[in-house]
Amino acid sequence: MYRYDEFDHTFVTQRVAQFREQVARRIAGELTEDEFKPLRLMNGLYLQLHAYMLRVAIPYGTLSSRQLRQLGYIARRYDRGYGHFTTRQNIQFNWPTLKDVPDILADLAAVEMHAIQTSGNCIRNTTADATAGVAADEVADSRIYCEIIRQWSTLHPEFSFLPRKFKIAVTGSGRDRAVTAAHDIGLRLKLDADGNPGFEVLVGGGQGRTPILAVTIREFLPERHLLSYLEAILRVYNQLGRRDNIYKARIKILVRETGRDEFARLVEEEWAHIRDGELRLPDGEIERIQAYFAPPAYQALDDACPELAVQRAGNRAFDAWVGSNVEAHKRPGYAVVTISLKPHGGIPGDASAEQMEAVADLADRYGFGEIRVTYKQNLLLPDIRKGDLFALWQGLVAAGLATANAHRVTDIIACPGLDYCNLANARAIPVAQAISERFADPERERAIGNVTVNISGCINACAHHHVANIGILGVDKKGKEFYQVTLGGAADENAAIGDIVGPAFDEDRIADAVETVVDVYLAERRGADEPFIDTYRRIGLKPFKEKLYAAH
Amino acid sequence: MPNTAITANRLADGFVIYLTADGGWSESLADAAVATSDDELEGLQAVAERAARAGTVIAPYAFDVETDAGRPLPRGRREILRTLGPSVRTDLGYQAARS
Amino acid sequence: MPLIKNGARLQDPWFAVATEEELDRSGPMLVPLALWQEHRDRLVDRVGPIGIRLASHESPAAIAGDLERFDLVALEFPKFTDGRAFSYARLLRERHGFTGEIRAVGHVLRDQIAFLLRCGFDAFDLDERAAAGWQAATGAFSAWYQPAADADAPIPARRRYAVPARASVAVIRSEPVQPPAPEPAACAANWAY
Structure with a gap:
């Protein structure tokens, strides 16, 4: 993991002191809310429906056990005993008081964390695939580049007042596990003919009311040019991005209105001036950061683990959990474990202070003390010996964290919705809970297989419903909550935006509608090996639509 | 004119508060002053704007209420949730804090 | 509003x-871009300093060929959230080599001053409150992560050349400390990221 040096420590400490002074000025009445708002947002502090909300950055979703324990401590000490993990690999606390926030930031700084740029019209926390460093198919470790981007983008003097927020994601292999196509900039690691790492550069992806998938503006960017190229893109956007209409201010609109080729030309023209300047990564810099992400002290193990087979045969619940929540590791004898934060009927992404501490303890005991936060609002232990899986699972069962549903229909992404959020039009969590309860039977869930279900409480699409196989968008119609369904979206390397099926369903019928969609899929699929998205692409919207609106 | 009350969030903790008849703020909608005419509403809004300028409250706005025996009740999902806290964590919302 | 340049009032x-009529005045004169473009022939022969004022949608590229005629470029902030001029100032300094005054005019918050300085602004039209907070606003950080238009070595360069942050006594590596070069532009080139 990356560790702060003296410079990082000094910087974050000074940032806390600066915000402490800004809060004091606000409380003393020297700053109006209009003046204070951009300052608090750039420190992750929102005002939500019922209280302030503090969004803490978890850079590229990587946490040490010490950091996760500290998040649990903050939840208990300053909040109401829980936190909410988000699709952008951050954590949100829902009840901090204004005067406590500088103390929370100081407690975060003590474990090398911060809330810098988790909001505001600036470069947000860069996200990565949660299996970086351990995925068998990886080209290069995306965390290295994310850390380089994190430092460069932190309080960037030129790019802190962009037309709109700006999100960058990096994925380490051809399998896109970071939804790069839905980001302002998506970077896909690849190798050139000589085996040197670099990036395919995509720009202009985004969701919201105008969902657009990113387009490639450069097939291969050598790694040493990473920052100069990002600076060129941001500089073009900062000057030309629209500032007259908040809904047209994202880079996706600029790219669309300018055209891919012309936008790429503008970037290349700017880049030509700066590519060999100060931002060019010097020899040794990538290696210096890479050293922080050196593999842990793996043991030489056989990949086959006979005791695991015996344990699976002897315990159906454990067997089901291994089947859904355990994935291949690049090292023999190790496995990657998803800890589901989606208990059936529970709140997606929420974890209690006790659960955070339990996961931290389990990570120390079985997994080199490292935890990841995933795009799907789950936690992940990247390095578990296969022989330890059963003991780990027992620990997770005790903490209420052993739900065997990773990637399944109840592994639902949901935004906080109107239960917490000031922008929402409808609640999202209760809908997730209703659907989750509907599909709680493990046998049925396993039979359905992998499918993504995402629920957003408004058109801002924080839950990425546009790129879900089954997307649900909450809308308000004359004071009542309705839910619009989209089908066929995908968030992987074959990213797609879902198609709207038709009129929205009310609160009481949305779980039925999802069940109908699933039933059509089960009836139409060519065998259990054909996942939902493949069936949808084969048969299209029509059969689903007919069944959904048959009674009308 | 529909019956109207004024709400805002408190600077110190962001909690939902309601303007009372004596120009103070309460966490309970039951304590809220209810305007039944444009004049009354303007008067309440002036008080609320002063509080916002003074920095003790954030983003005050008027919203429609029903009245039951003179007691204001929220209308619309959003305002109902604002009086109660998150519907999915009734153990931790305002209900819990007040019990 | 107080004018602050290089830290002094x-x-x-x-x-x-x-207006066009005012172009006949003597003394240092700050001219909006439209008037400059319309009366350029007459103004180039003028005796006395000329400055140019650019609105936030007016890129310095429009005057790049005339930059040596100006002692001042004033960049407007119609509201503090309109951040285009941050890029304009860097382009003026780093691309076009402009060494005159770059002044921020309009709606600028005290908490933006440090960013403005880093982008190459050296003068500010500030309201009293912002001017009073100058010291706190510019002294909050001892080092920054990324290179910009200022002469300070960014953190990556400090790491490489073992230059401590101003408030820090730590020496990270034992390589000899590079002497800072005199000119900002030359200095920037030396601090390879």
């Missing part, structure tokens, strides 16, 4: 021209 010597 000054009386503003510049007259802000608003």
Whole structure:
């Protein structure tokens, strides 16, 4: 993991002191809310429906056990005993008081964390695939580049007042596990003919009311040019991005209105001036950061683990959990474990202070003390010996964290919705809970297989419903909550935006509608090996639509 | 004119508060002053704007209420949730804090 | 509003021209881009300093060929959230080599001053409150992560050349400390990221 040096420590400490002074000025009445708002947002502090909300950055979703324990401590000490993990690999606390926030930031700084740029019209926390460093198919470790981007983008003097927020994601292999196509900039690691790492550069992806998938503006960017190229893109956007209409201010609109080729030309023209300047990564810099992400002290193990087979045969619940929540590791004898934060009927992404501490303890005991936060609002232990899986699972069962549903229909992404959020039009969590309860039977869930279900409480699409196989968008119609369904979206390397099926369903019928969609899929699929998205692409919207609106 | 009350969030903790008849703020909608005419509403809004300028409250706005025996009740999902806290964590919302 | 240049309060010597008639005045004169473009032939022969004022949608590229005629470029902030001029100032300094005054005018918050300085602004039209907070606003950080238009070595360069942050006594590596170069532009080139 990356560790702060003296410079990082000094910087974050000074940032806390600066915000402490800004809060004091606000409380003393020297700053109006209009003046204070951009300052608090750039420190992750929102005002939500019922209280302030503090969004803490978890850079590229990587946490040490010490950091996760500290998040649990903050939840208990300053909040109401829980936190909410988000699709952008951050954590949100829902009840901090204004005067406590500088103390929370100081407690975060003590474990090398911060809330810098988790909001505001600036470069947000860069996200990565949660299996970086351990995925068998990886080209290069995306965390290295994310850390380089994190430092460069932190309080960037030129790019802190962009037309709109700006999100960058990096994925380490051809399998896109970071939804790069839905980001302002998506970077896909690849190798050139000589085996040197670099990036395919995509720009202009985004969701919201105008969902657009990113387009490639450069097939291969050598790694040493990473920052100069990002600076060129941001500089073009900062000057030309629209500032007259908040809904047209994202880079996706600029790219669309300018055209891919012309936008790429503008970037290349700017880049030509700066590519060999100060931002060019010097020899040794990538290696210096890479050293922080050196593999842990793996043991030489056989990949086959006979005791695991015996344990699976002897315990159906454990067997089901291994089947859904355990994935291949690049090292023999190790496995990657998803800890589901989606208990059936529970709140997606929420974890209690006790659960955070339990996961931290389990990570120390079985997994080199490292935890990841995933795009799907789950936690992940990247390095578990296969022989330890059963003991780990027992620990997770005790903490209420052993739900065997990773990637399944109840592994639902949901935004906080109107239960917490000031922008929402409808609640999202209760809908997730209703659907989750509907599909709680493990046998049925396993039979359905992998499918993504995402629920957003408004058109801002924080839950990425546009790129879900089954997307649900909450809308308000004359004071009542309705839910619009989209089908066929995908968030992987074959990213797609879902198609709207038709009129929205009310609160009481949305779980039925999802069940109908699933039933059509089960009836139409060519065998259990054909996942939902493949069936949808084969048969299209029509059969689903007919069944959904048959009674009308 | 529909019956109207004024709400805002408190600077110190962001909690939902309601303007009372004596120009103070309460966490309970039951304590809220209810305007039944444009004049009354303007008067309440002036008080609320002063509080916002003074920095003790954030983003005050008027919203429609029903009245039951003179007691204001929220209308619309959003305002109902604002009086109660998150519907999915009734153990931790305002209900819990007040019990 | 107080004018602050290089950290000191000054009386503003510049007259802000608003109409064509005012172009006949003597003394330092700040001219909006439209008037400059319309009366360029007449103004190039003028004796006395000329400054140019650019609105936030007016890129310095429009005057790149005339930059040596100006002692001042004033960049407007119609509201503090309009951040285009941050890029303009860097381009003026780093791309076009402009060494005159770059002044921020309009709606600028005290908490933006440090960013403005880093982007190459050296003068500010500030309201009293912002001017009073100058010290706190510019002293909050001892080092920054990324290179910009200022002469300070960014953190990556400090790491490489073992330059401690101002508030820090740590020496990270034992390589010899590079002497800072005199010119900002040359200095920037030396601090390879």
